[in-house]
Amino acid sequence: MSRALICGGGGSVGTAWESGWFAGLQQQGVWLNDADLILGTSAGAGVGVQVACGHDMMAQVNRYRAAGARAAAGGTTAVLNIDTDDQSAFRDLFERGQASGRNGDVAVRRDIAEAARAAAPTIELEAFLRTFKYLADEPWPASYKAACLNIDTYEFEAIGADLGGALQYGVAAGCAVPGVYPPIKVGRHTYVDGGCLSPTSVDLAIGYDKALVLLVSDAPEHEMEALRSSSTESLVITLDPKDRATLGENFMDASMAFAAVELGLEQGLRDAATVGDFWRS
Numbered sequence: 001m002s003r004a005l006i007c008g009g010g011g012s013v014g015t016a017w018e019s020g021w022f023a024g025l026q027q028q029g030v031w032l033n034d035a036d037l038i039l040g041t042s043a044g045a046g047v048g049v050q051v052a053c054g055h056d057m058m059a060q061v062n063r064y065r066a067a068g069a070r071a072a073a074g075g076t077t078a079v080l081n082i083d084t085d086d087q088s089a090f091r092d093l094f095e096r097g098q099a100s101g102r103n104g105d106v107a108v109r110r111d112i113a114e115a116a117r118a119a120a121p122t123i124e125l126e127a128f129l130r131t132f133k134y135l136a137d138e139p140w141p142a143s144y145k146a147a148c149l150n151i152d153t154y155e156f157e158a159i160g161a162d163l164g165g166a167l168q169y170g171v172a173a174g175c176a177v178p179g180v181y182p183p184i185k186v187g188r189h190t191y192v193d194g195g196c197l198s199p200t201s202v203d204l205a206i207g208y209d210k211a212l213v214l215l216v217s218d219a220p221e222h223e224m225e226a227l228r229s230s231s232t233e234s235l236v237i238t239l240d241p242k243d244r245a246t247l248g249e250n251f252m253d254a255s256m257a258f259a260a261v262e263l264g265l266e267q268g269l270r271d272a273a274t275v276g277d278f279w280r281s
């Protein structure tokens with residue numbers, strides 16, 4: 001029985017919510033690090049790697065809680081708000097990229113790649129890589145892949161252990177939102193966040209016996225239809241509608257991350273039995 005876990009994108013809010021959700025599952029004894037494929041896009045790349053490595057996600061929840069307390073006291077945290085005025089041009093490019101898709105108009109992918117290469121990032125490379133310092137001694141999990149755009153070839157790639165190099169660089173590449181973070185070199189090529197072409201890449205689970213899909217942002221309908229029409233049995237988990245209303249539509253708003261991690265934890269506790277039955281049967 002082969003199993004795929006797809007972790008979709010969702011900005012600072014999605015990273016927190018997904019972290020809480022996996023913690024809720026683990027609290028009920030449901031660990032998903034035995035998946036044959038763990039594919040992360042953007043926020044999902046940063047969270048999915050922790051699942052693949054078998055990390056205790058309650059530790060991450062507790063980090064958010066501590067950061068929330070510091071923020072409430074007027075201090076600084078590592079939870080970054082990347083929704084800036086400078087991103088307006090990139091938002092337009094992302095809309096074009098997602099409308100075209102992973103394998104659509106190469107001119108759109110070229111435009112995104114060249115803009116990413118030319119942009120002065122808000123967060124410099126050294127500071128960005130410190131975000132992933134907890135991965136410095138971790139080997140690449142064989143199951144883990146990060147959705148990326150190769151800005152040398154203008155092609156989508158789900159990058160994994162076969163590229164070589166340090167895991168933290170691969171994860172950073174999957175989270176490297178153009179214009180906010182610098183492009184990241186992994187192996188012979190340079191990459192940015194593949195969420196600029198699809199927030200989810202759900203259809204890459206096709207061919208596995210089972211797929212568990214975790215979505216904060218909506219998946220493109222053509223990806224979902226392809227998965228539904230395949231022989232892969234799927235379970236799709238989405239952010240509870242009432243919680244989405246609470247968190248708002250701006251998933252880049254880091255101020256909502258501290259609420260998001262708690263809502264994710266609560267939903268993970270609720271979903272654990274259903275997910276466990278699906279995963280183990």
